[in-house]
Amino acid sequence: xxxLEGEGVTKYFGGLAAVSNVDFxxxxxxxxxxxxxNGAGKTTLFNLISAALVxxxxxxRFKDENITGLKPHKICRMGVARTFQEVKVFPNIPVLENVxxxxxxxxxxxxxxxxxxxxxxxxxxxxxxSAVRATPAKDLTLANQKRLEVARALATKxxxxxxxxxxxxxxxxxxxxxxxxxxKIRDKxxxxxxxxxxxxxxxxxxxxxxxxxxGEKIAEGTPEEIATSKTVIEVYLGE
Amino acid sequence: xxxxTFTSKRFLVPGLIxxxxxxxxxTLPLYAPAYTVILMASxxxxxxxxxxxxxxxxxxxxxxxxxxxxxxxxxxTAAILGGELPLLIVVGIGGLASFCLALLVGALTLRLKGIxxxxxxxxxVMLLRYLVLWWxxxxxxxxxxxxxxxxxxxxxxxxxxxxxxxxxxxYFIRRSKFGLALQSIGENEEAAAHTGINVTMVKVITFAxxxxxxxxxxxxxxxxxxxxxxxxxxxxLFSFMPVLMAIFGxxxxxxxxxxxxxIFSYLEEILLTEFPYYYMLIFGxxxxxxxxxxxxxxxxxxxxxxxxxxxEKHANT
Numbered sequence: 001x002x003x004l005e006g007e008g009v010t011k012y013f014g015g016l017a018a019v020s021n022v023d024f025x026x027x028x029x030x031x032x033x034x035x036x037x038n039g040a041g042k043t044t045l046f047n048l049i050s051a052a053l054v055x056x057x058x059x060x061r062f063k064d065e066n067i068t069g070l071k072p073h074k075i076c077r078m079g080v081a082r083t084f085q086e087v088k089v090f091p092n093i094p095v096l097e098n099v100x101x102x103x104x105x106x107x108x109x110x111x112x113x114x115x116x117x118x119x120x121x122x123x124x125x126x127x128x129x130s131a132v133r134a135t136p137a138k139d140l141t142l143a144n145q146k147r148l149e150v151a152r153a154l155a156t157k158x159x160x161x162x163x164x165x166x167x168x169x170x171x172x173x174x175x176x177x178x179x180x181x182x183x184k185i186r187d188k189x190x191x192x193x194x195x196x197x198x199x200x201x202x203x204x205x206x207x208x209x210x211x212x213x214x215g216e217k218i219a220e221g222t223p224e225e226i227a228t229s230k231t232v233i234e235v236y237l238g239e
Numbered sequence: 240x241x242x243x244t245f246t247s248k249r250f251l252v253p254g255l256i257x258x259x260x261x262x263x264x265x266t267l268p269l270y271a272p273a274y275t276v277i278l279m280a281s282x283x284x285x286x287x288x289x290x291x292x293x294x295x296x297x298x299x300x301x302x303x304x305x306x307x308x309x310x311x312x313x314x315x316t317a318a319i320l321g322g323e324l325p326l327l328i329v330v331g332i333g334g335l336a337s338f339c340l341a342l343l344v345g346a347l348t349l350r351l352k353g354i355x356x357x358x359x360x361x362x363x364v365m366l367l368r369y370l371v372l373w374w375x376x377x378x379x380x381x382x383x384x385x386x387x388x389x390x391x392x393x394x395x396x397x398x399x400x401x402x403x404x405x406x407x408x409x410y411f412i413r414r415s416k417f418g419l420a421l422q423s424i425g426e427n428e429e430a431a432a433h434t435g436i437n438v439t440m441v442k443v444i445t446f447a448x449x450x451x452x453x454x455x456x457x458x459x460x461x462x463x464x465x466x467x468x469x470x471x472x473x474x475x476l477f478s479f480m481p482v483l484m485a486i487f488g489x490x491x492x493x494x495x496x497x498x499x500x501x502i503f504s505y506l507e508e509i510l511l512t513e514f515p516y517y518y519m520l521i522f523g524x525x526x527x528x529x530x531x532x533x534x535x536x537x538x539x540x541x542x543x544x545x546x547x548x549x550x551e552k553h554a555n556t
Contacts (some may be wrong), residue, residue: 039344073434082433093423105437152434
């Protein structure tokens with residue numbers, strides 16, 4: 001049974017179809033990659049799933065339940081967490097409290113403050129930020145801010161985690177660490193849907209890849225299939 | 240130096256200061272002249288307006304100019320019900336009426352951001368002013384109303400009571416997970432929503448709590464003014480004063496808006512009596528200097544001073 005399913009998902013910005021009639025599905029326990037050239041509609045699709053935007057027309061189902069048109073906080077509490085392309089940590093709030101917000105508000109049913117604090121501390125350990133727990137988030141490096149975003153998303157106890165360009169702007173060492181983190185999260189039993197431009201990362205980590213171009217899904221398959229697909233090569237390199 | 244003495248000292252000293260201040264305030268009418276009591280009541284009124292403004296606008300960064308509307312609703316509650324119900328119930332109803340208005344307005348307008356929200360909330364003050372004016376002239380056939388008179392000490396004690404309840408509320412909001420959620424909304428509203436925070440609800444409820452205290456303050460102040468009309472009740476000055484006082488005091492700490500409002504309103508009183516013709520001018524100059532040289536308000540100044548003090552101690556040892 002797919003954990004996440006989209007049917008004819010479409011979003012127009014004025015006359016421009018940012019996402020156009022896309023069908024997709026993510027199976028329980030998978031790591032699914034979403035790639036495509038700039039402006040292909042990848043982030044818009046993420047925004048549609050996380051309810052920052054509402055598809056029109058189209059329907060999105062999470063665990064067989066229609067979640068189209070729900071509010072973002074509802075989606076989050078149901079078990080879909082996300083990170084952002086341009087990091088959106090709470091800059092003046094200390095690292096631990098950033099994560100704490102996730103466990104206090106993003107879980108359903110909510111937890112007691114003591115449980116939430118324990119959970120947040122464990123997650124900081126998990127992503128490797130224990131040493132900077134009291135630092136305001138704005139003082140972290142980009143790589144650490146991205147880890148913090150992941151920790152905050154994990155604090156909401158998601159079943160599906162959507163990562164929007166986790167590795168953009170990171171150096172090779174940090175990319176390797178981020179890849180390791182992604183597999184560690186999957187090993188926890190969390191399904192992952194990720195947008196990524198770092199091909200090496202996406203090819204080695206993903207079970208399956210979807211390609212968007214001009215808002216339409218043009219290919220889908222295993223990393224090997226995508227790497228050798230004629231349409232995908234045309235889109236990326238030109239004919 | 241071990242940690243326990245450090246923490247107990249940290250809470251003991253401010254706790255003691257607050258206790259002494261409260262006792263002094265509570266016994267004020269026993270030893271001070273009537274003028275001081277009246278002056279203190281209006282200083283407390285400004286503190287109540289400023290602190291309740293900061294409860295919402297401080298952490299969220301939504302600049303509300305609706306304070307005068309909520310204050311005015313309290314004033315009109317007292318004018319309408321003053322003679323018919325006990326004073327404390329009138330004050331409570333004044334607060335509740337403002338609370339309900341804020342729920343309604345908040346649900347409609349808190350999707351507006353930045354300057355749009357500020358302008359709309361200011362528009363609310365004007366809307367209510369002329370709506371009430373139209374109503375009074377058309378249906379009650381008068382422009383103003385008389386408010387039942389209450390003696391000065393009672394006004395003072397009710398205001399003090401509102402002030403204490405407000406401070407306790409503000410303190411617990413700051414300390415609670417609700418306060419943390421409010422702050423996260425101010426820092427990045429989108430991220431807050433995707434972290435599971437019901438941003439609309441948190442904003443609207445806080446807006447309404449802040450309006451509640453403004454309404455109670457209006458209801459008790461009306462009894463001192465004895466005559467009110469829409470121009471007095473919905474005076475835009477009560478929208479701008481809390482903002483200025485909060486900036487002057489600094490919003491980083493709870494005591495910031497309190498001392499900001501206290502000093503500012505005392506200053507206003509002095510300037511108004513000493514220099515009735517120039518007081519607005521002097522006021523403006525003080526405000527400009529404050530914004531230029533104390534961007535974080537008095538709180539920022541105090542913190543800088545304390546840090547500098549600590550630094551020197553380190554240097555000596």
